[in-house]
Amino acid sequence: MKVELQNLTKIFPSRNKKTGGEVIAVNDFTYTIPDGKLVGLLGPSGCGKSTTLYMISGLQKPSSGKIFFGEEDVTELSPENRGIGLVFQNYALYPHMTVKQNILFPLQNLRGADKMTKQQMLDRAYEAAKLVQIDELMDRKPSELSGGQQQRVAIARALVKMPRVLLLDEPLSNLDARLRLQTREEIRRIQKETGITTVFVTHDQEEAMSISDEIVVMKLGVVQQVGKPQDIYDNPTNLFVAKFLGTPPINVFTGKVEGEKLYIGENAVLDVKGVEDKAVTVAIRPEGFIVKENGAFECQLSNVEVMGRDVSVVSRNAASLNPVIRSIVDADNKIDVTSATVRYDLKPHKVFLFDAETEERIYFEV
Numbered sequence: 001m002k003v004e005l006q007n008l009t010k011i012f013p014s015r016n017k018k019t020g021g022e023v024i025a026v027n028d029f030t031y032t033i034p035d036g037k038l039v040g041l042l043g044p045s046g047c048g049k050s051t052t053l054y055m056i057s058g059l060q061k062p063s064s065g066k067i068f069f070g071e072e073d074v075t076e077l078s079p080e081n082r083g084i085g086l087v088f089q090n091y092a093l094y095p096h097m098t099v100k101q102n103i104l105f106p107l108q109n110l111r112g113a114d115k116m117t118k119q120q121m122l123d124r125a126y127e128a129a130k131l132v133q134i135d136e137l138m139d140r141k142p143s144e145l146s147g148g149q150q151q152r153v154a155i156a157r158a159l160v161k162m163p164r165v166l167l168l169d170e171p172l173s174n175l176d177a178r179l180r181l182q183t184r185e186e187i188r189r190i191q192k193e194t195g196i197t198t199v200f201v202t203h204d205q206e207e208a209m210s211i212s213d214e215i216v217v218m219k220l221g222v223v224q225q226v227g228k229p230q231d232i233y234d235n236p237t238n239l240f241v242a243k244f245l246g247t248p249p250i251n252v253f254t255g256k257v258e259g260e261k262l263y264i265g266e267n268a269v270l271d272v273k274g275v276e277d278k279a280v281t282v283a284i285r286p287e288g289f290i291v292k293e294n295g296a297f298e299c300q301l302s303n304v305e306v307m308g309r310d311v312s313v314v315s316r317n318a319a320s321l322n323p324v325i326r327s328i329v330d331a332d333n334k335i336d337v338t339s340a341t342v343r344y345d346l347k348p349h350k351v352f353l354f355d356a357e358t359e360e361r362i363y364f365e366v
Contacts, residue, residue: 008065040208043218085158239359272364288350289327295343
């Protein structure tokens with residue numbers, strides 16, 4: 001089911017009666033979620049991603065704009081009539097019911113032509129439980145399950161209605177690191193097996209990048225960039241997107257362009273053809289450094305962390321806006337840990353320039 005959002009805006013009244021004003025949670029959001037794809041809404045807390053999800057679900061009404069499921073305008077349709085499955089961050093299971101009863105509950109509330117027999121409901125419940133691999137836990141209560149198992153019950157309950165659209169609101173944030181990894185892999189597997197159009201809200205860029213077909217990066221209610229995860233990582237449209245994606249985070253410096261050469265501090269580190277002379281912000285991915293004895297970029301060496309196949313070189317530079325510079329290089333590099341400095345050449349496709357004032361991307365010829 002294709003989901004089309006047209007100029008979606010949500011405005012909340014200010015809670016401060018003295019100052020008044022309004023809070024724009026989502027501002028003119030236009031985007032088409034492709035049929036059968038998993039799309040991640042990604043951004044920091046307060047960026048409007050959950051509000052967008054709740055407008056798609058019908059739990060919140062847009063201040064303006066329209067929502068279409070396929071060709072059907074569902075903007076004014078109540079949540080129960082939209083054909084959505086919704087999974088919350090806190091599982092929201094009924095504690096007095098067994099797993100089976102929790103999964104059956106949405107089916108027991110169907111009326112009219114959609115009403116099912118007891119056997120049909122049981123078959124559907126076990127089918128959903130098997131899909132999320134909890135069919136052996138059907139007689140347990142939620143209190144007897146781990147956090148990961150509870151989240152699977154919540155997903156099964158959302159899937160049992162065979163929804164047109166599956167909506168996941170930060171479903172992994174209450175799980176520990178290992179369970180998060182396992183459960184996100186399960187969500188991707190389930191989505192591929194069912195082919196249900198899925199919207200996944202998260203503030204964790206690693207989660208979004210690992211399982212999404214497309215991601216939508218948001219900031220203060222405004223869409224910053226939309227695309228495939230790797231495309232956005234390789235070509236951020238502004239400094240916010242560049243800084244938000246990537247682990248370890250991107251290294252950011254103050255710099256300037258003079259005579260089509262990029263300077264960080266006193267070092268001319270790269271040719272940047274086509275860029276006029278101006279102050280710039282420079283962002284370099286951790287994997288964008290090449291350790292070289294006579295490299296163009298000099299930093300003060302702080303530490304070398306061996307991570308197996310890779311080495312993380314921690315250094316400092318007066319022009320850095322990060323506390324430290326972290327570069328990831330191949331472990332075959334021989335780095336003199338007794339040296340006071342380390343020198344690098346830079347990989348041009350891992351270096352991004354941004355306007356120092358607007359923070360918009362400045363492109364240069366590689």
